Amino acid sequence: MLLKIAKTTALAALTVSALHATNYSAQAEKDRLEVIKYFEAKFEDPLKNKNTFFPYSTDEELEKSEKGLKHADFALGSYSFNKDGKSQYEEIKEMPPYEDDVDAGAKLYEKQFANGKSMATCFPNPAIMASYPYFDEKRKEVVSLTQAVNECLTTNGEKAWNTQKGDMAKLQAFFATKSVEAEQKIDVKINSAEAAAAYERGKEYYYSQRGYLKLNCAECHVQGAGQRVRNEKLSPLLGQMTQWPVYRLKWAGLGTPERRMSGCIVDEGQVPPKDTSKEMKELLFFMSYMSNGMAIDGPDIRK
Numbered sequence: 001m002l003l004k005i006a007k008t009t010a011l012a013a014l015t016v017s018a019l020h021a022t023n024y025s026a027q028a029e030k031d032r033l034e035v036i037k038y039f040e041a042k043f044e045d046p047l048k049n050k051n052t053f054f055p056y057s058t059d060e061e062l063e064k065s066e067k068g069l070k071h072a073d074f075a076l077g078s079y080s081f082n083k084d085g086k087s088q089y090e091e092i093k094e095m096p097p098y099e100d101d102v103d104a105g106a107k108l109y110e111k112q113f114a115n116g117k118s119m120a121t122c123f124p125n126p127a128i129m130a131s132y133p134y135f136d137e138k139r140k141e142v143v144s145l146t147q148a149v150n151e152c153l154t155t156n157g158e159k160a161w162n163t164q165k166g167d168m169a170k171l172q173a174f175f176a177t178k179s180v181e182a183e184q185k186i187d188v189k190i191n192s193a194e195a196a197a198a199y200e201r202g203k204e205y206y207y208s209q210r211g212y213l214k215l216n217c218a219e220c221h222v223q224g225a226g227q228r229v230r231n232e233k234l235s236p237l238l239g240q241m242t243q244w245p246v247y248r249l250k251w252a253g254l255g256t257p258e259r260r261m262s263g264c265i266v267d268e269g270q271v272p273p274k275d276t277s278k279e280m281k282e283l284l285f286f287m288s289y290m291s292n293g294m295a296i297d298g299p300d301i302r303k
């Protein structure tokens with residue numbers, strides 16, 4: 001009898017958990033933990049692990065690399081391991097060249113549209129970096145911050161902004177500053193089969209060879225991370241979404257992540273998808289998931 005009761009209870013418990021347990025983020029979470037493990041192992045001791053991870057680097061280069069990096073360290077991109085790059089970065093950071101842009105972004109946030117509304121009407125709380133990109137379960141699509149800002153403009157009868165620089169990047173810099181003040185972390189959620197499929201397509205994009213050069217993002221930013229291409233050290237996938245928008249010295253201004261990603265896709269010998277296309281947003285969704293749990297630290301500076 002006792003056994004019978006125990007059995008029924010166990011069975012009941014199983015049914016309940018099966019009903020609630022469809023964990024749509026299980027695969028993504030597995031991927032994320034593997035990526036963390038990979039990069040921590042890779043940068044545990046680059047010189048010692050040369051044969052495993054850096055077959056094309058010289059000892060001299062690897063001696064200059066930081067060691068013992070942990071998850072949170074990778075938010076700094078290539079400066080997390082590149083000692084020379086990091087000291088230049090820290091010098092520039094003392095007087096960040098984007099401060100006026102953040103102020104301009106704060107003004108854009110309050111500025112009234114012709115109909116009397118404003119960005120503040122669409123985004124009452126400006127600390128919103130942790131909320132984007134997200135999978136909209138009603139629209140069945142990923143919504144990016146860039147898209148949401150332009151939708152706020154167009155639904156209020158205003159013209160959409162350039163998705164890569166200018167006002168768009170300045171407003172995002174203001175949002176980032178507020179999100180840092182609120183100590184936000186990246187927190188992408190996958191709550192449905194459709195959201196999981198969008199994540200998988202973004203991942204596939206990152207790992208698929210493209211263009212006539214037959215390159216994929218992962219060759220440079222996973223296997224290649226830490227190595228040099230031309231005069232630049234390659235940043236790791238882990239943490240690539242924490243620091244936006246970025247002020248690049250090469251651009252002499254701020255840019256959105258879509259701007260930078262398009263640049264890399266062009267370098268792959270390919271025409272980049274539109275910034276608010278399904279492909280670009282799903283790529284952002286995947287990359288942001290990989291940075292889940294890491295502190296938002298934008299705007300930031302890169303070479």
Ligand code: HEC
Pocket residue numbers: 076077078206215216217218219220221229232233234235236240246257260261264265267268283302
């Ligand atoms: C041929 C190598 C190469 C490929 C392929 C490549 N990139 Fe890059 N990428 C670079 C270099 C070089 C930089 C500048 C150094 C750095 O920060 O990694 C860069 C920078 C970036 C950054 C900025 C990192 C930061 O810390 O600010 C992002 C984001 C990025 N790439 C995304 C992508 C995506 C997405 C793809 C695939 C569509 C891709 N890259 C493909 C070489 C590459």
